[in-house]
Amino acid sequence: MSDHPLRRLIEDADRAIASKDFDALMEFYADDATLVVKPGINATGKEQILRAFHAISAHFDHGLKVWQGKMEVIEGGDTALVLMETVLDYKTSDGYEVSTTRRATYVFRKETSGGWLCVVDNSYGTALLDQ
């Protein structure tokens, strides 16, 4: 499934994050999407999501890069569940380079135009159950 059109879309979003183009990033989300900012804290709607990405970017000192690994897509109805290895590379405040791998779960909705919009962005995947 690695050639699914959603891979390119997600990689475009990663580039927007790396280049801090958060207005472009918002184009990937439905108006009523939800982003899991961190376990227990969700942002719903573009205004909250935009604010969350500014805060996340500042937290990572603007050095956050996101890479995608293996991917599985399961389409059902007008939605797609995406399971994806997501690698986050960043520097700690004392200069160490860190690489963290998560297994993300994303839900996309197919629009009448044929395009996809993200409705649930949960980079923590089933690890949310660890709380």
Add this chain to the structure above:
Amino acid sequence: MSDHPLRRLIEDADRAIASKDFDALMEFYADDATLVVKPGINATGKEQILRAFHAISAHFDHGLKVWQGKMEVIEGGDTALVLMETVLDYKTSDGYEVSTTRRATYVFRKETSGGWLCVVDNSYGTALLDQ
């Protein structure tokens, strides 16, 4: 989130599986839903899903019981991503009782009636990436 209405819905579906009432079970799925039967094999649409459940039930010698543990629900747009500890209890062909825990990922869609229908049923969760 353990008191989300989707928990009761999913537990009702579990009871339908335990009692082999697969026609009742189909009421939980959207017409165009997808069930991950096993890694690499999906069933799409009620006809395929019904056939898959008959095969799964026969495979487990009609002794399959499904229980739900911890649950997280993330709603975005008219969809909900459900992350759930799912326990499968069954007997092997030589009579041993087996209990397997998975971390399932389900996607539900809210209908205009206000009810929820399952559009993606993936009891394997992100373990699908292990293939």
